[in-house]
Amino acid sequence: MDDTNSLDPAMADEIAALPGVKCTYGTMSRTAQPARINGAETTIDLYSYGDAMLDDAKRSVASGDLSKVYGDSGYALAIFSDATRLNVGDSVTVNGQTLEIACVLSEGIGSISGAPVIVCSGETFTRLTGETHYMLLNVLAEKDISDAAVQKLYALAGDAAVSDNRELQSEVNGSYWVFRLAAYGFLAIISLITVLNIVNSISMGVSARTRQYGAMRAVGMEGRQITRMIAAEAVTYAACGTVTGLVLGLALHHLIYAKIVITHFGGVWRVPTESIALIVLLVAVSCVAAVHGPARRIRNMPITATINEL
Template sequence: MLLNNKEFEIAGLLKYDPFSENGLVNGKITLITTSDTFVSLTDIEDYSIIMAQVADDITDEEISLISGLVGTNCTFEDKRDQQTTGIYTAFIFCVYGFLAIIILVTVLNIINSISMSVSAKIKQYGAMRAVGMNEHQITKMIVAEAFTYAIIGAIVGCTIGLLISRWLYTTLISSHFSYATWTVPFIPLLGIIIFILCTVALASYAPSKRIRNISVTETINKM
């Protein structure tokens, strides 16, 4: 690229303009250069940018006072209208809404799986009670089976989730920001495991109660 009869090498092109609200260039060409390249192109050595973040309750009068302190040799721009709070809130709402749907599907799947498993083995539980197994032992068998499925599912799910999380983080973030490093999210993982175990414990209550309410003779007659 030639500028002012000087040749410069273009390192890369951005798909979107990071300095606009919508990412569009709007017919403008924006160059991102080093300080030395900027001085070489413009012969301006004392150029600098100062960005200030103000409180939400700042008034227009206070903004005018700050603008008056800048002086005529500087350019003052008020970027308060370009806040991304609304976009960020909408993004967070969509993400957590999606997570809420996943949690609901997970809870329903756990409850349905445990209920179907108990229903499929209702005759076996009846035969065990007929030979002397009490209600407490039946309940322990149902809970042990449910927790076995839950632990195995949590290990497999968390392992696959961590691999996908690391791949997405590396692809979307680490590849653009070298200082960003992926770490294992221990606290979210602990929360997921506790949530699964609590859900399994609650989901095991209804099938266990159903087994206790069925008499031994009724179960044997169905065999």
């Protein structure tokens, strides 16, 4: 790392060739760069992201289309800040060349001068400023990188400051997975409760009408017809519950998304189709499980036993 754009791109190639290094990607910068935002004179902190950094930024897109920023293009992205809000579609003019904000990230590289943070691709940055050297060189290493390779990396860095974040990254990853396990564990418990509730409701309903099912069998109703009746009851319960839950859930989801995400980062609310499909699949599987047990129990009971069931 260097405070100026003085790191030779050739250094990135040399470090990338070291054993145990996955890849390297550099960042160029211009802090307090004179610019115009939507025609108003101001300054910005202008950075470049390599393709690997742009790929990693996909999970932080709050609004807009990140794909437009790749390569030598007329687009850039903005890092969200409460103090300096930029939206998709805003224009930024640097050295007489205008870029359009294609997307807004919820997180990313921070501002040094306090100005809005604008990020473009390396090719676009070079076209705007003429810079080719890096301010920051990121190195992504394997878990088992050797100490000899690390020492060689330090030697190649020369007088540039080197920050080793392996231990910090390990702690962050550990915390991230603990949070994910806790969140998905909670969702798994809720899903299990849902399945058990559907199965229990159908089972209780069948048990309460055992004598009626016995009477129907006594007058000639076949086992598969009994199964269809139980299935119709299960589907009715499941459909009504699913529709009610989706209507209320989507309304709450839209409200929370609008208040927390759109208000701060912009963007458009979209129906979470993948989550809805997963919910419908879970309910469908629950219906099959709920029908199978009670229907088999009724079919296997003698007709006299079902009629005399209390």
